[in-house]
Amino acid sequence: MDEVRRDEMAFQPIEGPRVSDEVVDQLSHAVHTGLYEVGARLPRIDELAAAMQVSRPTVSEAVRVLTRAGVLRVKRGAGGGIVVASSVIPLDILKRSRAIARNLREVVEARRPVEVALARLAAVRATERDYEGLREAIRLQEAAGEDLGQWSFGNFKFHYTIGRAAGSRLLFHFQTELTKELAMFLEDWTPRDRENPEMTLAEHKNILAALQSRDVHRVTAAMEDHLLEVEALVPTSSASADAETTTPA
Ligand SMILES: [Zn+2]
Numbered sequence: 300m301d302e303v304r305r306d307e308m309a310f311q312p313i314e315g316p317r318v319s320d321e322v323v324d325q326l327s328h329a330v331h332t333g334l335y336e337v338g339a340r341l342p343r344i345d346e347l348a349a350a351m352q353v354s355r356p357t358v359s360e361a362v363r364v365l366t367r368a369g370v371l372r373v374k375r376g377a378g379g380g381i382v383v384a385s386s387v388i389p390l391d392i393l394k395r396s397r398a399i400a401r402n403l404r405e406v407v408e409a410r411r412p413v414e415v416a417l418a419r420l421a422a423v424r425a426t427e428r429d430y431e432g433l434r435e436a437i438r439l440q441e442a443a444g445e446d447l448g449q450w451s452f453g454n455f456k457f458h459y460t461i462g463r464a465a466g467s468r469l470l471f472h473f474q475t476e477l478t479k480e481l482a483m484f485l486e487d488w489t490p491r492d493r494e495n496p497e498m499t500l501a502e503h504k505n506i507l508a509a510l511q512s513r514d515v516h517r518v519t520a521a522m523e524d525h526l527l528e529v530e531a532l533v534p535t536s537s538a539s540a541d542a543e544t545t546t547p548a
Contacts, residue, residue, distance in 0.1 A: 318353055320395045322361035325351060327388045330370055332459045332475055341371070341381040368392050386452050393483055403484040403533050410477045411526040414458065415519055417474060418506065420465035422518040425510055429464035433457060433507045440500055450496070457503055461510070498528070 326347075329335050341347065344362065348355045362381055365371040370392070372384040400406045421429070439453030455478065462474045502525040509521040 317395075319357050319360040319364070322347075322351060322353060322358055323364050323392060324396045326361060326365055327370060327392055328475055328479075330383050330386055331388050331455065331479075332462075333386070333456050335383050337383050337386055339383050341383070343380065365392070387448055388482075390483075393479065396479060398480055398483050400480045400484070403481075406477060406480045406484060407526070407530045407533050410474075410481065411523070411530065413470060413473045413477060414461075414526060415522045417462050417465040417467070417470050418510070418518050418522040419515050420467060420470070421461045422510055422513055422515045424466045425461075425464040429460055430507065430511060432460040432464075433503075433510070436460060437500065437503055437507065440496070440503070443496075454499075461506075464510075499525075502528070 326341070329341075335341055342350065344355050344358050348358045351358070362371060362373065366373055368389050368391070369385050370383070370388060372382045374380060374382055400409070436453045436457035439456065440450055443450035443453060458474070458478070462471045465471065502521070506518070506521045506525060509517040512518075
């Protein structure tokens with residue numbers, strides 16, 4: 300390993316120290332992964348501060364940032380609170396978090412083993428509630444029409460539902476980090492180019508059927524096939540990898 304490469308792998312730029320950015324990151328994650336869906340109420344400022352072990356003004360600042368970005372809404376009065384307004388996290392919010400990958404290729408080649416590992420665990424551990432979540436995600440995509448936001452939300456919901464069904468906090472963390480990096484390279488949560496939505500839907504249905512069969516080999520094959528389709532669309536040269544974007548399948 301040459302000197303430059305070693306240095307590059309050992310050290311990443313530290314942007315900050317902005318604790319409120321970390322809070323923004325955690326809140327936007329909770330929304331993006333569907334833990335809190337549109338209309339859901341988040342814990343109170345003091346509860347969030349206690350959970351993240353930061354000061355209340357720090358949480359308030361993060362909430363202000365996400366309110367300006369249209370992700371959260373603060374409702375006053377009785378029955379009020381911090382409510383999720385949109386599941387779409389704007390790119391400038393996303394860019395506050397740390398990115399490690401240098402190009403899209405690096406993201407997709409790391410994503411596949413993580414998603415496959417999650418799917419294998421989900422094959423064993425998924426419950427009827429998870430299957431229902433996956434069916435709902437597929438319904439959202441089927442009904443999306445020209446609404447790319449809904450298509451994208453259904454898409455992420457599908458993959459995150461498998462992630463949660465796997466029951467591994469650590470792998471789920473890797474999945475969300477990789478999805479975030481993927482979105483940064485795609486420069487938008489919304490896929491601009493979904494050339495073959497029918498194929499994506501058919502593959503999602505195939506993955507669901509495989510999960511319900513609880514056949515680990517079948518699940519592995521279904522998820523591998525699905526993600527290899529995406530990888531095939533990503534240019535191999537790192538120089539052009541961030542120019543050509545494609546649907547996050
Ligand atoms: Zn997919």
